[in-house]
Amino acid sequence: MFRTMVESDLDFVLTCLTEPSVNTTTPERFVAYLESGSYRPAWTWLALDGETPVGLAVWWGFPDGERPLALDCLWAAPSVTDPVPVWAGLIRQVPPPVEYHIFTQPGRRDDPQITTRLAAAAEAGLTTVTERFRYEWTSAQPLPKRSTRLTFEPASDGAFADAFEQISAGSLDVATRAGVARIGARAQALEEVEDYKSMRGPRDWWRLAYDGSGALVGAALPSANDGGPVVGFVGVVPSRRGHHYADDLLAEITWIIAEAAAGAVTVRADTDSTNTPMVAAFERLGYRRFALRVVAS
Ligand SMILES: CC(C)(COP(=O)(O)OP(=O)(O)OC[C@H]1O[C@@H](n2cnc3c(N)ncnc32)[C@H](O)[C@@H]1OP(=O)(O)O)[C@@H](O)C(=O)NCCC(=O)NCCS
Known part of the structure; x- marks a missing residue:
């Protein structure tokens, strides 16, 4: 069974988020984004086996947005032998178009933490996988030459x-x-x-x-x-x-x-x-x- 989070789930959700994983969501971020409106109880989904929560999906949206746009976190209880169907079921609760962003390093692309999550995403219809290179410029570097032709x-x-x-x-x-x-x-x-x-x-x-x-x-x-x-x-x-x-x-x-x-x-x-x-x-x-x-x- 799937349902969205209620106030009394907060401690449970925060405990799930303390586990080290590829998830972007940390307990600190969860609390801060709940405050700003980028995370919401209505955008945080739990999977239940009877009364026991066995899965969690945290979705992100703009603070002034009407619907979630991106999945930030998938968690499954250790008792779940195959998390793929649980996660796929969780992802299906939110109507498309949505995206799932996983942040990693080039050498860790084939980590099972990532491949299992992508398998669940694919099962739920998110079948296009794109790799985006992340770049950064810091002010310790010289500024690039400013345009003289535009x-x-x-x-x-x-x-x-x-x-x-x-x-x-x-x-x-x-x-x-x-x-x-x-x-x-x-x-x-x-x-x-x-x-x-x-x-x-x-x-x-x-x-x-x-x-x-x-x-x-x-x-x-x-x-x-x-x-x-x-x-x-x-x-x-x-x-x-x-x-x-x-x-x-x-x-x-x-x-x-x-x-x-x-x-x-x-x-x-x-x-x-x-x-x-x-x-x-x-x-x-x-x-x-x-x-x-x-x-x-
Ligand atoms: C990405 C973009 C800004 C690059 O434009 P640009 O400054 O004109 O690119 P460059 O002049 O460096 O192009 C290098 C080569 O790629 C080609 N090229 C550039 N954009 C191209 C495109 N969209 N499709 C096919 N070829 C393209 C150029 O014709 C050039 O070919 P050549 O070496 O044979 O002359 C432009 O493609 C664009 O506006 N794309 C859509 C928006 C976009 O993707 N933005 C980036 C999102 S992060």
Whole structure:
């Protein structure tokens, strides 16, 4: 049987979360996110065998969101010999589209902790597995060269939606392609604007980039999540691809975040391993690959 968490489950949930695992959720994070609204009792599911809880799934969403978007934790009791069906049942309680993000290191990709969880995700319908390279830039490094061929301007939500819609054409980003296939380029672009607005970075950091003739080249969104500043989005419109403009956009994002921090800062970013032009841009700009994010969707 599956049900969502009630207040009296809190001690049990916190005990499950103290077990070392690949889960992102720790007891401290659970309490803090319950407070902020990124975790909620209604988004925390228990699997029960009779009266005994034997499984747990913790889902994450935006504090102002209406539904959970990503699975952060799967736990099973030691008495469960095969956790896959229990976890698959738990995952099925939340309607798609959802994702499951597992944070790890490249060498640990085949750890049974990960493969068992991905097997459960696949059984519940999350069959597309993407590997995302995680990058970081720290202010201990020199700032990348700032663009001299592009100018950067703030813009309205409508202008960003138009830019995102253009940029989604021919995108190598797995989530963008899936979104466009699911709801179409326009709706996907509008949804992205809303999602980026729900992130912690100030809206007034967002920029559109233009060349010397005033033509739109791309979009650069510095942002932040619960872990600190991030590269929210980099995109070049299809007709202008092939000039390494991604470097200029990434440099601008790095500058905006570094200037706002006015002190030590780390900027993090993710890109799909198959998005080769973006991977190359991070490496040219001096971003260091430090981890791997495995995403089932
Ligand atoms: C990733 C992106 C910003 C790179 O744009 P860019 O700065 O023009 O890329 P580069 O100039 O460095 O391109 C290097 C090569 O890859 C090619 N390339 C770039 N983007 C490509 C794409 N989406 N599909 C196929 N090839 C692409 C270029 O034509 C160039 O080929 P060449 O070496 O034969 O000339 C751009 O592809 C894009 O906007 N994609 C959609 C949004 C996205 O994926 N953002 C990153 C999310 S983290």
